[in-house]
Amino acid sequence: MKKFIIVGSGAGGATVARELAKKGKNVTLIEKGPYTKIKDAFKHYENAEVGVELLKTSCVGGTTLVTAGNAVRTCQEQLKNIGIDLEDHFKEIEIEMGVSTLPDSHFGPGTKLIMDKAESLGFKTQKMPKFINHETCKPCGKCTFGCPRDSKWTSRKYVDEAVDFGAKVIDNTAITEIIIKNGELRGVKSKDKEFLADCVVLSAGGIGTPRILNRSGIDAGNNLFVDTFVTVGGILGKIDFNTEVTMNALITLDDVILSPHYSGILNNKLMKFNVSKGDIIGLMIKIADEPSGTVLENSVKKYSTSNDVSLLAKGSAVAGAILTEAGVDPTTLTSTPARGAHPGGTAAIGQVIDKNLETELSNLFVADASVFPKAPGAPPVLTIVALARRLGKYLGNEF
Missing domain, CATH: 3.50.50.60 (FAD/NAD(P)-binding domain)
Structure with a gap:
């Protein structure tokens, strides 16, 4: 055989x-x-x-x-x-x-608020298809x-x-x-x-x-590409967004996607405001980055091109507008460094x-x-x- x-x-x-x-x-x-x-x-x-x-x-x-x-x-x-x-x-x-979208019972107040305010600003918003069994899932923010x-x-x-x-x-x-x-x-x-x-x-x-x-x-x-992303977020008191199903909605631009996303990096950056994890809400901005990287035997080289930076800036501006419309104090808005997951x-x-x-x-x-x-x-x-x-x-x- x-x-x-x-x-x-x-x-x-x-x-x-x-x-x-x-x-x-x-x-x-x-x-x-x-x-x-x-x-x-x-x-x-x-x-x-x-x-x-x-x-x-x-x-x-x-x-x-x-x-x-x-x-x-x-x-x-x-x-x-x-x-x-x-x-x-x-x-x-x-x-x-x-694969299906999750029922309304699995959408927390933060995600619902982001979806509502994105739609009020004229952005296309939908529930994210998931391979999650809603019957056994208890939203806890630990998907990743x-x-x-x-x-x-x-x-x-x-x-x-x-x-x-x-x-x-x-x-x-x-x-x-x-x-x-x-x-x-x-x-x-x-x-x-x-x-x-x-x-x-x-x-x-x-x-x-x-x-x-x-x-x-x-x-x-x-x-090499990595689907570069950043997460933009700020303070919205006692929203408990960190315990919601992550990326449960999808906001689609022409060449950028946004999705509700909590990041511990935001938490670290916003500690100067004396807040807890439950006071932070955020949006991920993900792009199809240009294939500007190389995998070598002992290292990996990857940089963001001018087009990548432009798209991330575009998505971040939209995220900032949605979050501000949702009630986030704009003086608290911050971003993670660029990261890649794919x-x-x-x-x-x-x-x-x-x-x-x-x-x-x-x-x-x-x-x-x-x-x-x-x-x-x-x-x-x-x-x-x-x-x-x-x-x-x-x-x-x-x-």
């Missing part, structure tokens, strides 16, 4: 592993980080300062454990234009993941720390299903490179061990995947991989945000899962 190795257990890797295991394939899923309790996922952040602060985690389930549970389709039309139609995959995974009630879809669910179908999971093992002999793929290696396979799928993320590819002689790591583009379709997500080395595939041809400027989980599901079904039929 052919052996498959999947490197990384986030949205892409877990999905491919599950699809292959369902078909009875011999699957081994290898994860750099540990198998941790979902509620403890915040302990495994591996943030890095790369010009903007880059947020990511390493554990079984990856960054899906600390997402806000947002379920928006991204890059669908662009991918369709290059021959990748994900419509049926989106439809099926949205049912599986329980690791849901204490496991009410949010995470790729751990797919990992567990893959195991039920016979897949093997190896954690705490960082894969360093691909094993190639006589020009053919033979498996992967960590620092002290080799794992043989007939087919390998890299899902180590927008930073990890290109590093493995480069060490294996495949040019990757250019055109690194990708570093093994892009049409540059490093083909439409089947295969590299120039036969039987070596990629399934994570590194394959995106451009920054989505919005949460990418749903699209990563759709691409990985498509790949898993392709591999299941081909091998």
Whole structure:
């Protein structure tokens, strides 16, 4: 029987592993980080300062454990234009993941106020689609720390299903490179061990995947984007916004999105006003940043272009207007530094991989945000899962 190795257990890797295991394939899923309790996922952040602060985690389930549970389709039309139609995959995974907007009972006063005032100023506002089970969710503001009630879809669910179908999971093992002999793929290696396979799928993320590819002689790591964002906020006494479901609404501009968002960084900045967490309200401004970064062996370089800065300023001005209309004292408005949560583009379709997500080395595939041809400027989980599901079904039929 052919052996498959999947490197990384986030949205892409877990999905491919599950699809292959369902078909009875011999699957081994290898994860750099540990198998941790979902509620403890915040302990495994591996943030890095790369010009903007880059947020990511390493554990079984990856960054899906600390997402806000947002379920928006991204890059669908662009991918369709290059021959990748994900419509049926989106439809099926949205049912599986329980994608829907949350009921009114799960909208706190801060989010409701932001939505109301944004609409009164003429901005397009809607509820954010979520893969959160409202029946078990009790709003607590901890989505991005690791849901204490496991009410949010995470790729751990797919990992567990893959195991039920016979897949093997190896954690705490960082894969360093691909094993190639006589020009053919033979498996992967960590620092002290080799794992043989007939087919390998890299899902180590927008930073990890290109590093493995480069060490294996495949040019990757250019055109890095991170979906740059800032959070603008200020003081609105006793709103208790910090306990609400984060990013529960979406405000769409032409090239910027805004969403209600509490950040502890704002709390630190506003302490001079002698306020508590419950007195702070904020809006995230997220852009599709230009691919101005590069992933190197021992560093990552990323800078914000003049266009990126202009878009962030535009979004911040709108956020300030909405928050002021909501009653925030404008003299307290402040912003976090620029950060990034969705690194990708570093093994892009049409540059490093083909439409089947295969590299120039036969039987070596990629399934994570590194394959995106451009920054989505919005949460990418749903699209990563759709691409990985498509790949898993392709591999299941081909091998």
